[in-house]
Amino acid sequence: MGDSDKHTMECYYNHSVEFFYNASGKMISHVWRTQDCVVVGLGLTVCVIIILTNILVIASIAINRCFHYPIYYLLGNLAAADLFAGISYMYLMFHTGPWTIRLTQQQWFIRQGLVETSLTASVLNLLAMAVERHQTIFTMQLHSNMTNRRVGLLIVGIWAVSFVMGLGPMMGWHCLCNLGKCSKMAPMFSRSYLVFWAVLNLLSFSVMVAMYTRIFVYVQRNSQRMAQHITCTQHRDTAINLVKTLSIILGAFVICWTPGLVVLLLDGLDCDAHYVLSFEKYCLVLAECNSLVNPINYFFQDKDMRSTFKWILCCHFRKHSDHQREPLHLKVISLRREMYLKLKEHLSSWRRRRVALPSQSRVETPAAVSQAVDGSPA
Numbered sequence: 001m002g003d004s005d006k007h008t009m010e011c012y013y014n015h016s017v018e019f020f021y022n023a024s025g026k027m028i029s030h031v032w033r034t035q036d037c038v039v040v041g042l043g044l045t046v047c048v049i050i051i052l053t054n055i056l057v058i059a060s061i062a063i064n065r066c067f068h069y070p071i072y073y074l075l076g077n078l079a080a081a082d083l084f085a086g087i088s089y090m091y092l093m094f095h096t097g098p099w100t101i102r103l104t105q106q107q108w109f110i111r112q113g114l115v116e117t118s119l120t121a122s123v124l125n126l127l128a129m130a131v132e133r134h135q136t137i138f139t140m141q142l143h144s145n146m147t148n149r150r151v152g153l154l155i156v157g158i159w160a161v162s163f164v165m166g167l168g169p170m171m172g173w174h175c176l177c178n179l180g181k182c183s184k185m186a187p188m189f190s191r192s193y194l195v196f197w198a199v200l201n202l203l204s205f206s207v208m209v210a211m212y213t214r215i216f217v218y219v220q221r222n223s224q225r226m227a228q229h230i231t232c233t234q235h236r237d238t239a240i241n242l243v244k245t246l247s248i249i250l251g252a253f254v255i256c257w258t259p260g261l262v263v264l265l266l267d268g269l270d271c272d273a274h275y276v277l278s279f280e281k282y283c284l285v286l287a288e289c290n291s292l293v294n295p296i297n298y299f300f301q302d303k304d305m306r307s308t309f310k311w312i313l314c315c316h317f318r319k320h321s322d323h324q325r326e327p328l329h330l331k332v333i334s335l336r337r338e339m340y341l342k343l344k345e346h347l348s349s350w351r352r353r354r355v356a357l358p359s360q361s362r363v364e365t366p367a368a369v370s371q372a373v374d375g376s377p378a
Helices: 002-008 017-024 034-063 070-093 097-102 105-138 148-167 191-221 223-229 233-268 273-277 280-301 303-317 328-356 366-374
Strands: none
Touching: 017 097, 034 070, 034 097, 034 280, 034 303, 070 105, 070 148, 070 280, 105 148, 105 191, 105 233, 191 233, 233 280, 280 303
């Protein structure tokens, strides 16, 4: 019994990653097989698409002033989390299969921690969006009254918590000193960490689903009352479409991540190794696809987002036709700004001439300036 306790409390900081895989019973290949090459090839292709599409979403929100509201900033942060997930999966693809054997313990922790950080950021961001929509719908508003400063602090807080969760195993929540508590899917993670992480995310899913269900029930029962408070039909439709879009995002997220979290929970509860490991790769592929679903959802659900996507792509491939392919709302904003600057310039010029020539102050009037703005001679 004493020898067993001594073996249990022995720390293995200098051992290879392969040692922990062998100790947990998880197979690790030493040579490249056909299926390994296929998985890495397809995985890298999907990662590139994820990165490019989410960069397009972030650029659209940054360019189009119609999206400069708290809910769209959170949507942009969700796209940033998906972008981070694409980078994390790409790093995983370059450090998987036979390459896993050559990893140090720190490299392996980084590989796993990046994926967990991206998931935590997505969950927290979805939770913040659910709270924001809940508050705006129940107060009969189109957009939240949160200032840009508060939104920025919220986004910083989301990423701070996400990195702390991702770095947890590297900072000590591991099983390097107790092999009996090691996970089978992640052989250097403690099973207690997997249980905590899986349960926390599943509970977050449940809270978000409950909130959106309450929002939909409220909208259905109070549609006439909402019509009185949000008088503009376009604004009312926008509010409802936003809820639908976010609900689809949440639904896709739950569908893609729940199987993986359930498998992690079963692994943390020390279920049968063959049962757990047989679903591991399928759950990983499904989770990876989630980061690709959101940009597609934006394209089909949001007309403004779709038109901005098209305008950005047209600017890239046909630079000489930027103005012709600019979305209507962007044209209006640009035209208003040009007219404002032109009017301001003419008024400043008129005031300077009036001060310089007092005797002619009644000859040149603001009406003349107005004609000058319209293109008529002053």
